Amino acid sequence: MEVRYTAEHEWATIEAKVATIGITDHAQRALGDLVFVELPTVGSSLAKGAVAGVVESVKAASDIYAPLSGRVVEVNPATVETPEVVNSDPMGAGWLFKIEIGNPAEVEELLDEAAYGKLTT
Numbered sequence: 001m002e003v004r005y006t007a008e009h010e011w012a013t014i015e016a017k018v019a020t021i022g023i024t025d026h027a028q029r030a031l032g033d034l035v036f037v038e039l040p041t042v043g044s045s046l047a048k049g050a051v052a053g054v055v056e057s058v059k060a061a062s063d064i065y066a067p068l069s070g071r072v073v074e075v076n077p078a079t080v081e082t083p084e085v086v087n088s089d090p091m092g093a094g095w096l097f098k099i100e101i102g103n104p105a106e107v108e109e110l111l112d113e114a115a116y117g118k119l120t121t
Helices: 025-031 077-081 084-088 104-109 113-119
Strands: 003-005 010-015 018-023 034-038 051-057 061-065 070-075 097-101
Touching (some): 034 084, 097 104
Antiparallel strands (some): 003 010, 018 097, 051 061, 070 097
16 A cells, blocks of 8 residues: 655555545654644545644644545544554554545645655655
């Protein structure tokens, strides 16, 4: 499964017309220990680049941006109940939300792993 990235440090995996979204390992390391996660509401529509939620650590708060336009179809309650799961497994159990992709062409605008790697080194 291919992972795509944003310059704002979100990742997205695409399965059919649904994208699973979270923050990257780089982002969670920069933030430090997360203490709070706020996620979008299921059923809400997001535009690409819109603020979709917030993650807060002991050091800072950071907005989560929608990497793609679409409708929120699922959120991960485990990240709200135990935010540290985002630190321990940001690209696995720490996923944040899923959207039904509204504009499939936007997927091609996301960064591939090589391009994201260059951005973070």
